Structure formats: structure tokens, C-alpha cells
Amino acid sequence: MGKKVRIYKGVSIFDGVSIGDYSYVNAGSIVRSGKIGRYCSIAYNCVIGAGEHPLDRFSTSSRFYRKNKLKHHLKWKEIHSPPIIEDDVWIGANVTILQGVRIGQGAVIGAGSVLTRDVEPYSICVGVPARKLKDRQVKEEHQVFIENDWNLMSESEIYHKLGPSLFR
Structure with missing residues (x-):
């Protein structure tokens, strides 16, 4: 955690996450993996770097790739590429950012968006899946x-x- 970082009530931040100076994460958000830069504003109920399930197995249930009562542990790396949120990014409420996504400096992400691919610096993206609306002026x-x-x-x-x- 950097200097003067604010983490509001009800936020879950997992091991290995880094948050830069002067950034905040608002109530109800989950930061499962990733790196958040300096001066970032993350609104309510966002999900950043959520875990994934294997798609190449006979079942996507974690019962078949995590330790279970049968003492079997089938390895599968859940976090393949944590998201990177560069400096001065504003993320609106209820946004989901998938693993492997990079959000460029100064970008703005509209409320309710789902980011499945990288975002250019100083651009405004909205939607499901998120698309570039325009550049910031x-x-x-x-x-x-x-x-x-x-x-x-x-x-x-x-x-x-x-x-x-x-x-x-």
C-alpha cells in the first residue's frame, strides 16, 4: 500500500495486490489480483482480477482442481495475468476488470462496464464488453x-x- 491510500468499508483485497499513493477503493469492491497505480479512483462494488475456472477440463467446478475431501489436488494456476491499472484512472461503480487487462494512464471507465481487453491512455470506455467511446480532452x-x-x-x-x- 502506498501513501495516503484509502480503503473503504467492505472492501476485500487479496495477497499480492499493490495500490499506489493517493488512490482509493470504495465500499463493496473486491480486488483479487493486480496492480493499481497512483491517484486512482475506484468506485463502489468493482471486481478487479477475479479468479477464473479452467475451461479445458471435464468440469469447471473447483471440486476437481482444488484440495477436496479425497485429498486430491489437481493443479491449475488460477491467476494467469493480473490486471494493471496505471496512474490517474477513474473506474465507475459496478465495473468488472478481467485478468490480463491493462488500463492506460488517465483513462475513465464508465459505470457497469466489463473490461475484457486493454484500454488506451486518456480514453473513455463504456459498455459490456467495454468499448472506447472517445478520448479525454x-x-x-x-x-x-x-x-x-x-x-x-x-x-x-x-x-x-x-x-x-x-x-x-
Whole structure:
């Protein structure tokens, strides 16, 4: 966990998950696997990197690939490629992000979307499955900060460098 990360009530975060500075995960969300960057906003009831079931076996039931009463353990790697959420991503409520998905910096994901493939930086995606709606329009005076890795700065550095232009 990074600095000033907020995890709200009822959130489940599994081992191996990392969350960057100044990000938050809102109530009811489940983060099963993955890496969440800095300054990310994750709304209510999201599911990130949920487990999968094998599709190449006679049954998808976990009774046949996990330890059971018969002491058999058929190995199957459940987490094949944890999702990566880059910095400054806003994820709306009730979003599901499947394993192996990468969400680019500055992207916005609309509420109720299901992400099955990668999302380009600074794009807005919506739907089931999620599709690119349009690019985010960033003010010209802020473009220089994007190009100079503002996301690696602390809050105080950002306020100092952006000054009044932050609120225009």
C-alpha cells in the first residue's frame, strides 16, 4: 500500500495486490489480483482480477482442481495475468476488470462496464464488453504536466507547480 491510500468499508483485497499513493477503493469492491497505480479512483462494488475456472477440463467446478475431501489436488494456476491499472484512472461503480487487462494512464471507465481487453491512455470506455467511446480532452495548459510525469509527484508538488491553473 502506498501513501495516503484509502480503503473503504467492505472492501476485500487479496495477497499480492499493490495500490499506489493517493488512490482509493470504495465500499463493496473486491480486488483479487493486480496492480493499481497512483491517484486512482475506484468506485463502489468493482471486481478487479477475479479468479477464473479452467475451461479445458471435464468440469469447471473447483471440486476437481482444488484440495477436496479425497485429498486430491489437481493443479491449475488460477491467476494467469493480473490486471494493471496505471496512474490517474477513474473506474465507475459496478465495473468488472478481467485478468490480463491493462488500463492506460488517465483513462475513465464508465459505470457497469466489463473490461475484457486493454484500454488506451486518456480514453473513455463504456459498455459490456467495454468499448472506447472517445478520448479525454485535457486542457492545453495541463498537457505539459502530463508529459512530465506529474503522476510521480506528491500532492504538494502538484499544487505548487500547477498553482491556480489546477482549478481552471
